[in-house]
Amino acid sequence: xIETDWIWGLVGGLMIGSAAAIYxxxxxxxxxxxxxxxxxxxxxxxxxxxxxxxFLAALVVVPALMLPLYSVQVTTNITSNLAIVIIGGVLVGIxxxxxxxxxxxxxxxxxxxxxLRGIVATVFYLLAxxxxxxxxxxxxxxx
Numbered sequence: 001x002i003e004t005d006w007i008w009g010l011v012g013g014l015m016i017g018s019a020a021a022i023y024x025x026x027x028x029x030x031x032x033x034x035x036x037x038x039x040x041x042x043x044x045x046x047x048x049x050x051x052x053x054x055f056l057a058a059l060v061v062v063p064a065l066m067l068p069l070y071s072v073q074v075t076t077n078i079t080s081n082l083a084i085v086i087i088g089g090v091l092v093g094i095x096x097x098x099x100x101x102x103x104x105x106x107x108x109x110x111x112x113x114x115x116l117r118g119i120v121a122t123v124f125y126l127l128a129x130x131x132x133x134x135x136x137x138x139x140x141x142x143x
Contacts (some may be wrong), residue, residue: 020108029053032105033059034096079143095128096117 012017023031039045050066079085096102101110101122107125110118136142 016108030105030109032101034102061094084143
């Protein structure tokens with residue numbers, strides 16, 4: 001049997017890229033999830049709250065709608081330790097604020113526009129993620 005995970009990765013990448021292009025063409029702004037969420041949290045994006053809320057709702061609803069298309073059980077390698085998940089989420093949130101964006105803004109939209117800032121930020125995201133896995137999984141055995 002041929003491994004089909006790459007097909008799902010391709011479909012997901014095409015969906016994210018298409019959404020980013022539609023978002024940019026539709027309103028002239030970069031589709032960065034952390035900026036969209038951050039604008040709601042710090043109230044700087046209240047003038048576009050409906051569009052931001054619709055985007056965030058789609059992030060939850062669309063994957064749920066895709067579940068019937070999966071013929072096998074989807075597995076993840078996430079830890080069952082809820083404290084680790086929460087701490088990781090908070091650290092990611094802090095990192096995206098420090099970097100003025102996340103992988104959807106810098107990685108998808110920045111790299112596709114040949115933005116040096118986006119390329120550099122994405123390189124550092126990948127390096128930090130790799131170092132985190134080495135440290136916490138392989139050296140400390142926490143995750």
